[in-house]
Amino acid sequence: MRIIAVEEAFVTQSLVEAWDEILSGSEAEPGFRLMGNSILAKTPINQALHGRLADIGPNRISQMKSDGIDMAVLSITSPGVQVLRDADRACHLAAVANDELAAAVRAHPEHFAGLAAVAPQDPEQAAREIERARHRLGLCGVLINSHTHGHYLDEPQFQPILEAAQTEAMPIYLHPREPGPAMLEAYRDHGLYFATWGFSMESSLHAMRLIMSGTFDRFPRLRIVLGHMGEGLPFWLHRIDNRYALQVRIGGIKPLQRMPSEYFLENFVITTAGFTSAPELRLSLDVLGPNRVMFAADYPYEDAKAGVDFLHSVDLDEATRARIAHLNAETVFGL
Ligand code: MN
Numbered sequence: 001m002r003i004i005a006v007e008e009a010f011v012t013q014s015l016v017e018a019w020d021e022i023l024s025g026s027e028a029e030p031g032f033r034l035m036g037n038s039i040l041a042k043t044p045i046n047q048a049l050h051g052r053l054a055d056i057g058p059n060r061i062s063q064m065k066s067d068g069i070d071m072a073v074l075s076i077t078s079p080g081v082q083v084l085r086d087a088d089r090a091c092h093l094a095a096v097a098n099d100e101l102a103a104a105v106r107a108h109p110e111h112f113a114g115l116a117a118v119a120p121q122d123p124e125q126a127a128r129e130i131e132r133a134r135h136r137l138g139l140c141g142v143l144i145n146s147h148t149h150g151h152y153l154d155e156p157q158f159q160p161i162l163e164a165a166q167t168e169a170m171p172i173y174l175h176p177r178e179p180g181p182a183m184l185e186a187y188r189d190h191g192l193y194f195a196t197w198g199f200s201m202e203s204s205l206h207a208m209r210l211i212m213s214g215t216f217d218r219f220p221r222l223r224i225v226l227g228h229m230g231e232g233l234p235f236w237l238h239r240i241d242n243r244y245a246l247q248v249r250i251g252g253i254k255p256l257q258r259m260p261s262e263y264f265l266e267n268f269v270i271t272t273a274g275f276t277s278a279p280e281l282r283l284s285l286d287v288l289g290p291n292r293v294m295f296a297a298d299y300p301y302e303d304a305k306a307g308v309d310f311l312h313s314v315d316l317d318e319a320t321r322a323r324i325a326h327l328n329a330e331t332v333f334g335l
Contacts, residue, residue, distance in 0.1 A: 001322060003308060004329040005069045007173070007227045007273040007296035009077035010060075011053040012097045022083060029149065031178035032083045034193050052300035053077055056104040061111050068308040069297060070326075073333060074101055075115040075143040079177040082120065082148045090119035094129060102137035113335055115143040115173055123157055127164035134168040140333040141225070143173040146206045147180035153206065154213035162219050171223040171269070171332055176203040176231070195274075195301075204231040207268070208240075214256050216263040223267060223332070227296055229280045230270035234287040237261040265289075269332050271296035272324070276310035290320045294328045 022028045023036040039046060052063075056074060064072055076097050084090035094117040101114040116133035118126035133139040142165055144153065153162065153172075165172050176199030179187045183202065187193040207226055216222060226233065233240075240260045247253045256263075270284060273296035284293055295311055297304035311325055329335060 001312075002070050002326040003068060003295060003311065004071040004073065004326045004335065005064075005297040005299065005304065005307070006073040006225070006294050006329050006333070007175070007271055008072040008074050008299045009053055009301065010056045010074050010101070011050070011077050012093070012100055013054070014096055015076065015081065015093055016050070016054075018081075018084060018089070018093055022085075027085055029083055030181060031184050031193060032079060034188070035079070035178055038194065049300055056101070056112065057107075061108060063299075064111065064304075067297070067299075067304040068312075069304060071111055071113060071335070072297075072299070073113045073115060073140065073329065073335075074104070075173065075175070076101075076117040078145040078175055080117050080143070080145045082145050082177070084119070084121065085149075087119060087121035087125075090121050091125045091129065093117075094119045094126075095132075098129065098133055098137055098139065102133075102139060105138060113333060114139045115141040116170070118142055118144065118161065120144065120148040120151070120153070120158060120161060123160045127160035130161070130164040130168055130170055134170055139170075140335060141171040141173060143175050145175045145177040146203045147177070150180040150182055152180075152209045154209045154215050162215065162222055166219045166222045169221075169223075169334075171225050173225040173227070174203055174206055175227060176200060178202065200228055200231045203227075204233050207231065207233060207264075208260075211260050211263045212244075212253075212256070214254075216267045217257045220267075223269065225269050225271065225294075225332070227271045227273035227298070229272060229275045229284050230268070230288075233264060233268075234270065234284045237264055237287060265292070268292070269294060269328065272307065272311075273298040274302050276306050278314050281314060285316075285320065290323045291328055291331075293324050294332065295324050295326075 081090040105112045116139045178193045179202040187198040271294045297307040
């Protein structure tokens with residue numbers, strides 16, 4: 001069975017240098033500062049992780065083979081270029097990363113595909129980069145690491161990005177990062193800002209902002225991918241619909257054209273990234289059906305081999321297993 005993993009991280013040298021520069025100054029976002037003190041700190045464990053992130057050549061492919069992964073859909077690791085204050089420089093770093101990614105895909109088309117980085121700091125340039133990624137670079141989607149300096153894609157200034165993604169049929173992978181500045185204070189204690197909890201709260205909030213703002217009434221063909229088993233949202237859909245209906249009845253909010261869950265079931269696809277646990281997969285399949293769940297390993301942050309072993313061994317009918325392993329990714333990303 002072919003296995004495609006769709007949330008697989010890499011990093012460029014120029015991005016690491018830009019991060020170092022930001023973290024050594026006083027302008028870093030507070031959440032990014034916390035990251036700088038943990039996973040970006042220059043410790044031996046993190047240096048090993050960095051070595052894996054920096055490699056998108058033959059060594060990465062050998063690792064994939066030993067993990068049992070045939071193809072990796074690569075993307076710049078979180079928080080990407082979104083922490084830069086200088087929009088032009090962010091756009092430039094995204095373009096450099098996309099060029100490097102496209103070269104790796106061209107060199108190993110049977111093993112690599114790629115999601116483009118964009119800098120939402122300049123929505124018009126980001127929209128042009130989506131077009132370039134699609135037509136000139138052969139990339140198959142876009143990855144955005146949730147908020148950009150505390151701003152979310154439902155805000156009107158980002159319309160060019162959503163428009164380009166819809167027009168070019170480029171799915172947007174809404175990847176987690178630490179909570180935005182307005183959320184962060186309550187997540188500072190006990191390490192809660194990190195992927196233990198805060199990352200999912202941030203990215204599920206972002207997804208809910210897209211749904212509740214009527215974004216999919218304006219962009220009905222826009223497709224959003226959420227990692228980490230949908231960042232919890234498959235569990236919440238019933239409750240969301242129920243209380244949304246009450247809010248509409250009491251005149252608290254303007255009604256959408258459809259129920260919130262209908263947008264989730266139509267415009268979203270989720271991935272298993274970081275989950276090797278059957279109950280959450282079963283719930284997701286019950287709620288979303290077999291066509292909207294894709295395999296992701298979240299290399300190098302997770303144990304990719306454990307993800308593959310789970311996919312092979314979890315109790316599923318073989319048709320569903322094949323959909324999760326590769327068929328859905330082939331459809332969603334046009335691979
Ligand atoms: Mn990830």
